[in-house]
Amino acid sequence: MGTILVTGARGQIGSDLVAELRRRHGHDAVLETDLHPLPNGGRALYEPLDVQDRDRLDALVRTHQVDTVYHLASLLSATGEQKPDIAWAVNVEGLRNVLEVARSHGLRLFWPSSIAAFGPATPREDTPQEGPLDPITMYGTTKVTGEYLCRYAFLKDAVDVRSLRYPGLISHATKPGGGTTDYAVEIFYAALEGDSYTCFLRPDTRLPMMYMPDAVRATIDLMEADAEDISVRTSYNITALSFSAEEIAAALRKRFPAFEVRYEPDFRQAIADSWPASVDDNQARTDWGWQPAFDLDRMVDDMIDHLAAKLKVAEPS
């Protein structure tokens, strides 16, 4: 087996995905890469890599005998609206670099799309796999472009590239990096630290979500599925649960009765309003057996357990 290279490995998903890949395959089987050199070495197998630098990616693939890439480097939806040129350069040109290196070395590739690929013309409830893709954001535009670049690489050059349209992801290891669903993580930190929380979305804003252990398992299951079971070469719809901002606040208030949440919607409200409220992921369930494990209560309890230990604060009794 060759080495697994992960781009954007120090972000929200990469932190958990690398840990699970190393648990399964061994520490030295996984090469982490991200923008900046590590501050103080450590035992991590790590190389700095800007995905806009195709030559360096190619050299790392050769040196480390890479056979699989999880390409996570990206700007997210909110940052993408503030820096659209960089979002296009990193998300689209970066993906083209990775696809070209994958083609020339025969690599297997995972690349994530997002619910942001959908837009106002998409049915908001149970958004179908083949629903119209009409994003209103630069981030969503890069995701739709990316989906078609992946399918093109599969059809034209037989690159084995697989993809999931992740919903908003909730995790405790690393904070999210500039997305519209970040509130669903920030709200846990506020509740555990005894603060109030000001949510940047309206209380009734309902979005599809998933707990990180489910997302990591889905990602690895997709990559381990038999190629003949993969019928979607753009990106699979995938979901676990949907909740509104006031529903997650209520779930936390059950555990922290004094917890207060205010709502001050900002520019991210329009982004959230253009996304699905719930997603139909039957194709993923049928093709490769996708099944989420965490519902809202189980996720909230698990997040509180882990964050209480991380922040060294008492859990609610």
Ligand code: NAD
């Ligand atoms: P993140 O922002 O937490 O991490 C992204 C990482 O990419 C960061 O560590 C950043 O340093 C790195 N990066 C940025 N520019 C780079 C460049 N030019 N070269 C190399 N690295 C660079 O993002 P995440 O939440 O881990 O998301 C990973 C992927 O999953 C992205 O494609 C994102 O669009 C997708 N996704 C995430 C979510 C979510 O809720 N987290 C939902 C849907 C899709």
Ligand code: SER
């Ligand atoms: N969670 C991501 C974001 O908000 C969705 O792709 O940008």
